[in-house]
Structures are given as C-alpha cells and as structure tokens.
Amino acid sequence: MRISKFGAQPRVKTRPDNCETHGPFDRKLIEAFDGDNRVLGCPNCHWEALNTAAVDSEAHKQAADLKRWRSLNARLFATGIALRFRPCSLDNYLTRLPGQAQALAVCQAYVDQFEECLDAGRCLLMLGNFGNGKTHLGCAILKSVVTRYGATALYAPAPDIIAALKASFAKGSEDTEQSILADLSAVDLLLIDELGAQGGTEFERHSLHTIIDTRYRNMLPTIITSNLPSSELSDYIGDRALDRLRQNGGEAIAFTWESHRGGEA
Numbered sequence: 280m281r282i283s284k285f286g287a288q289p290r291v292k293t294r295p296d297n298c299e300t301h302g303p304f305d306r307k308l309i310e311a312f313d314g315d316n317r318v319l320g321c322p323n324c325h326w327e328a329l330n331t332a333a334v335d336s337e338a339h340k341q342a343a344d345l346k347r348w349r350s351l352n353a354r355l356f357a358t359g360i361a362l363r364f365r366p367c368s369l370d371n372y373l374t375r376l377p378g379q380a381q382a383l384a385v386c387q388a389y390v391d392q393f394e395e396c397l398d399a400g401r402c403l404l405m406l407g408n409f410g411n412g413k414t415h416l417g418c419a420i421l422k423s424v425v426t427r428y429g430a431t432a433l434y435a436p437a438p439d440i441i442a443a444l445k446a447s448f449a450k451g452s453e454d455t456e457q458s459i460l461a462d463l464s465a466v467d468l469l470l471i472d473e474l475g476a477q478g479g480t481e482f483e484r485h486s487l488h489t490i491i492d493t494r495y496r497n498m499l500p501t502i503i504t505s506n507l508p509s510s511e512l513s514d515y516i517g518d519r520a521l522d523r524l525r526q527n528g529g530e531a532i533a534f535t536w537e538s539h540r541g542g543e544a
C-alpha cells in the first residue's frame with residue numbers, strides 16, 4: 280500500500296525468536312491504531328495456517344483475523360490522523376447542547392450515506408469556534424469510512440499542507456509541488472483541517488483553492504474545518520471554491536456554541 284506524505288505507518292518492534300518447526304524468525308510487535316498492539320509470530324506458521332490449514336480450523340480463523348486486522352490497521356495509519364485524535368469516534372462525541380446533537384446527526388448521516396456522497400463528490404463544511412470538536416468529528420468520519428467501506432482517507436491540516444508545499448521548493452527536496460497535490464488528490468475522502476488558521480497569503484489561498492478544485496473536477500469529496508464563518512471563508516478560498524464545496528448537497532455545519540475545551544472532563 281502506498282503511504283502518502285501526510286499518512287503514517289504503524290511502528291514495528293522486532294526481536295529474534297525461534298520456531299520449533301521453521302527455525303529462527305523475527306517476532307514482531309505491531310503498533311495498533313487503537314492502542315491494542317499485536318504480536319506476529321512465525322511468518323511460515325502464519326502462511327500455513329492461512330493457506331493449508333482447514334478453513335474451519337481455529338488456526339485458520341486466527342490467521343485470517345490477524346490478516347484482516349493488519350490490513351485495516353495499516354489503512355487507518357495511512358489516514359495520518361494524529362495520535363491525539365485517534366480515539367475520536369462518532370460514539371464518543373459529547374452532545375450536551377442542541378447544536379452538538381445536530382452536528383453529530385449530520386456527520387452520522389454523511390457516514391451512513393457515504394457511498395452516495397462518494398459518487399456525488401459531496402463535501403462537508405464544519406465552520407465556527409475553536410474547541411467545539413470539529414476535528415473530532417472530522418477524524419471520526421474518516422475512521423468510519425475506512426473501517427466500514429474500505430475507503431481511503433487522509434487527514435491534512437491546512438498549515439501542514441502549506442508547510443509541505445513550501446518545503447518542496449527547497450533545493451534537494453524529495454517532494455515536488457505536483458507530488459504533494461497528487462497525494463491530496465488520490466484519496467476517496469480528504470479532511471483539510473484548520474483552513475484559515477494561518478495568515479492567508481496569496482500562495483496559501485491559491486494552493487488550497489487548487490486542491491479543492493482538483494478534487495471537485497475528479498468528483499471526490501472533501502471535508503473542510505475552519506474557524507472562519509462562511510462569509511470570510513469565501514474571501515479566503517474564493518467564491519468559486521466555496522460554491523464547489525456546497526454543490527450536490529454539500530452541507531455546512533455552524534459550530535456557534537461556546538467552546539468547552541479546557542473545561543472538558
């Protein structure tokens with residue numbers, strides 16, 4: 280599986296071990312996206328359990344389960360969701376205020392109808408105050424579509440995108456502007472977090488507009504979070520990009536209630 284510039288891979292710790300049947304091998308401890316790390320034993324035993332053991336045997340079931348887990352774990356890491364947001368799910372988003380329940384309902388519907396959203400390239404905007412769980416909900420949607428639909432997804436904070444693009448201009452950089460834009464255009468669902476959090480130079484506005492526009496032309500959905508209200512967002516990325524984000528039923532959720540960050544238990 281190809282890992283994008285913004286994605287990650289699980290850490291793997293190895294130590295030498297010995298299989299009674301197959302001899303020496305490297306025992307591996309694989310970092311789990313949800314924190315529940317797993318150990319990989321002898322790779323030859325795993326292969327045999329998967330390919331030559333009876334399909335209804337316990338060994339085969341365990342090996343098949345481990346294979347599925349590794350694949351899903353790798354795809355969740357590839358989203359690049361930062362450690363802090365990995366536990367975020369739709370189920371653990373707190374809804375104390377009516378606006379929060381409404382925001383959650385829109386996000387749940389987006390996941391439930393994701394095949395349709397993907398077909399239509401339907402976007403989602405989460406706008407409003409800092410500390411209201413926009414990133415929580417965005418990451419929860421990414422995890423859900425990867426787990427439930429096998430989709431590819433990527434979490435990319437706008438300041439990180441800009442920093443990566445600027446770094447690509449440096450002499451000797453492995454990345455190019457094109458390779459970074461290609462990474463951001465390759466996934467089924469892209470979450471651009473914190474749009475508008477940085478200064479808003481012409482270069483920044485143009486870059487973000489290009490990403491949104493490229494995904495629009497390829498009919499791929501994008502989720503945007505921003506602390507800018509809708510009116511200022513159009514100044515930031517341009518009316519046309521905002522219009523594209525709202526096409527085909529793209530909803531905008533306004534996070535207008537007071538931030539509860541800091542007072543949160």
Ligand SMILES: [Zn+2]
Nearest residue numbers: 298301321324
């Ligand atoms: Zn073995």
